[in-house]
Amino acid sequence: MSSTIIQCQQLNHVYAGKVALNDINVELEAGEAIGLVGPNGAGKTTLLSILSGFLHPTSGTVSLFGQPPGATQLIGKVSALPQDARLDPSFTLKEQFIFYARLQGYTTQQAILEVNRVLEAFALSEAADEKPGVLSHGMAKRAAIAQALIGKPTLVLLDEPTAGLDPVNVRTVRSIIAEQTSSTTFIISSHDLAELDRLCRRILLLENGRLQIENIQVDEQQSATRFITLQMESCPAPEMTAKLAALDGVLQVTNPQKNEFVVAYNAEKHPTMDQQLMQCLQTNHWQYRQLSHGKTLEEKLFFSE
């Protein structure tokens, strides 16, 4: 997959005098899931709303698969989980989902099959005949995500999909997204950076309405300086920082937060740095929780020099 799915040119949006999106120029291709991050009020929901056709931009152009947002040619191709949108309280989940599937072009029989599949995937089969009003917050959220996956959309825009879900359901959502990434491009707006780190290779960083694209893994692999993140059980931070810094090939050691250390090293000269670190930890009897290559997404996006 390498076709352009989203194109924004000089996209601006202003809410009551406040700039929400400032001259966004971006072209995104189909492929791995794309994360959309940024502080509260950065314009993430505004951008997703414009892409979904819920909101008209103040100026600039947007196209999805060469069509303007909301075009009928995009029916069944583009889907979304809008933030805070609730289903109709008068109808059961199944009734509404069948209606949505019918709007997407399914016959009644096909719609029933498809709705059963989606409800089952999100463990909502038992709630199929319930009205949204009686569902718990987590179930309502899963139902809202489930509607986005009716049919086989090529592009799915998810605004805070895991917010408010318990860990088991977060895992369910994650595995469903991972299963479909071969045929569907997901754009996921979230504050859960660990979640995005697992799912996305490309990150769109929105800050003060301006967009920046981070191709994280590619950037790291191309650089001679690489990083290892160590998460420790309790340990003497100054002593550990000093000992790690003294290792051959280590360029820098930082301690961004309690019990977390980021080691910068020259990968060309010292490709087995992970083993050296493990040996150092063992010699000093320090217990580690996790050793991972690269920085955390949080470090990459917000604390990189």
Next chain:
Amino acid sequence: MIHASLLVEDKIMQPGFFNHLLLICQFELNRSFATRKGLLSMVTFAVIWYFILLYPLRFAAGIAVQDHGLNQHFSLFDFIGLGSSQHWSIPEFDVFWQLALIIFPMLSITMAADQTCSDRARGTLRFMVLRSSRDRIFFGRFTGVMLIQALLISAAAFSTLALVLSRDASLFTAALSDLFALIVNLVLIVLPFTAMMAALSAQVKSARQATLWAILIWTFMAGIVSGLAYYVPGLDFLKLLIPGYQLSEVAQLSGWQALQLAYIPLIQSLVLLTLGRWIMTRQTL
């Protein structure tokens, strides 16, 4: 299960405008006739109509039947202001016509108030807009509400026919043409009211707001336009913009002749639907 989805995926057809209109209409009919809230509203309407039929309508029609025998030029309805210069051939329909001209436009303002507003406030409209266009939703909802009103008008008219037949079964053939004239005329009369509510519903956040705005706009518009027309008679044509403007004249007509003023609600509906569509297209969902 994934295989099932893939199998059906190949045969998916992109639905057209009228297909969506039909689906949205059907969903609205289900909302009115197959949900608890909808059924409650229908039962309430049925009970109220039953009492209208049983007491004011039957009582007034009884007097009208007597009047027909005594004096063609004066009746109780003329006396209380519900009279018409052209009488319907069936007295019960005469009374029904006068009552319906008041009841159904009022019912329309309340029934058609929530075409899109609460769904937009709740976010439900976003789920729909991903699968349909704003135009299709706007016109689909409007058609759905019109269809429901047409069914209620028909039910009320047929119940009146039953009342007529209970008095004199031989009137069946004569009553049939008038019955259809009543239904067609009343559907046309509620058309601009429903279009006005569609436009308001696309703008405001709740059905209550839509109803309040409808009453305010209608009252002020009628007052302002009448005032302007009084001082500048050339502006009299502006009255055409007020839904229901023609009601007092229509009340004087009967049968298919009442259709001679049908152009007024049709023009009003066209203008209001264009305005509503314009609002809907620009509205943030």
